[in-house]
Amino acid sequence: MGLEPFSFFLFLATLALVAATSRGTYLEIPHQIHLLRPKSGARTNDFPDLSCLSWRLAVETNNIIGWKTTPEKCEGYLGHYMLGQQYREDSEAVAYEAIVYAQSLELAGDGREIWIFDIDETSLSNLPYYAKHGFGVEPFNSTLFNEWVNKGEAPSLPESLKLYKKLLSLGIKIVFLTGRPEDQRSVTENNLKNVGFYTWENLILKGSSYSGETAVVYKSSERKRLEKKGYRIIGNIGDQWSDLLGTNAGNRTFKLPDPMYYIS
Numbered sequence: 001m002g003l004e005p006f007s008f009f010l011f012l013a014t015l016a017l018v019a020a021t022s023r024g025t026y027l028e029i030p031h032q033i034h035l036l037r038p039k040s041g042a043r044t045n046d047f048p049d050l051s052c053l054s055w056r057l058a059v060e061t062n063n064i065i066g067w068k069t070t071p072e073k074c075e076g077y078l079g080h081y082m083l084g085q086q087y088r089e090d091s092e093a094v095a096y097e098a099i100v101y102a103q104s105l106e107l108a109g110d111g112r113e114i115w116i117f118d119i120d121e122t123s124l125s126n127l128p129y130y131a132k133h134g135f136g137v138e139p140f141n142s143t144l145f146n147e148w149v150n151k152g153e154a155p156s157l158p159e160s161l162k163l164y165k166k167l168l169s170l171g172i173k174i175v176f177l178t179g180r181p182e183d184q185r186s187v188t189e190n191n192l193k194n195v196g197f198y199t200w201e202n203l204i205l206k207g208s209s210y211s212g213e214t215a216v217v218y219k220s221s222e223r224k225r226l227e228k229k230g231y232r233i234i235g236n237i238g239d240q241w242s243d244l245l246g247t248n249a250g251n252r253t254f255k256l257p258d259p260m261y262y263i264s
């Protein structure tokens, strides 16, 4: 019985770590890592040597946080990624795992089992907007973005729509929880319906009482309220870590790709 190469690598890495720790050298490593960490709000362009693929992996894994812009040199790379096959395949992998998980559950079927869907870059895609305005937009222009949202013409993210339909067929109810403001309720409802998200248990938009609060605080509070009402959040899908971190996140969370922007 042989170890798989990757397990063997992990085994060696663990040995090396233990050895380093016992010699005391490990204690010096955090200092080096600290020097490499961006200061709050630092531009990612502070890392000119990072390849765009490494940058994307680091943002998707929430290792680079709080970034305001995509690296200038990666604009072309990100455009090709977002508009090409890889973004779709990465989304498919997430939706597929979510479906496998949902199908594995023994559901109570009491109408209290819900799945949280974020909206932007999760249910609806703003790719037409970014394709027009660029993938390295700085600063983000909320006037132009709201004009786009208010058209109500965002397409669905097809992989999420597939998950949505599967969940409904399993008897799981859908709750949309979005950072879009209350005054975009009707345009959002119409947009969702027009692209196939035809029903939901609840559509929660960010009310004025949350103005100034982070998405993590807002979304955690609203999920807590849902659980207090007797709902059980069995799944949660979003493109931002702030959709999935915090409290009452759900039994399992699913992170869709989004290297275009970061919301805390």
Ligand SMILES: *[C@@H]1O[C@H](CO)[C@@H](O)[C@H](O)[C@H]1NC(C)=O
Pocket: 139, 140, 141, 142, 143, 144
């Ligand atoms: C956003 O775009 C509009 C229209 O092009 C422009 O007038 C405005 O100055 C921009 N705002 C910012 C903050 O760049």
Ligand SMILES: *[C@@H]1O[C@H](CO)[C@@H](O)[C@H](O)[C@H]1NC(C)=O
Pocket: 105, 106, 234, 251
């Ligand atoms: C969800 O998590 C709760 C708390 O850990 C657990 O009691 C429950 O059985 C889980 N539900 C499912 C469907 O896995």
Ligand SMILES: [Mg+2]
Pocket: 118, 119, 120, 121, 122, 238, 239, 240
């Ligand atoms: Mg989103």
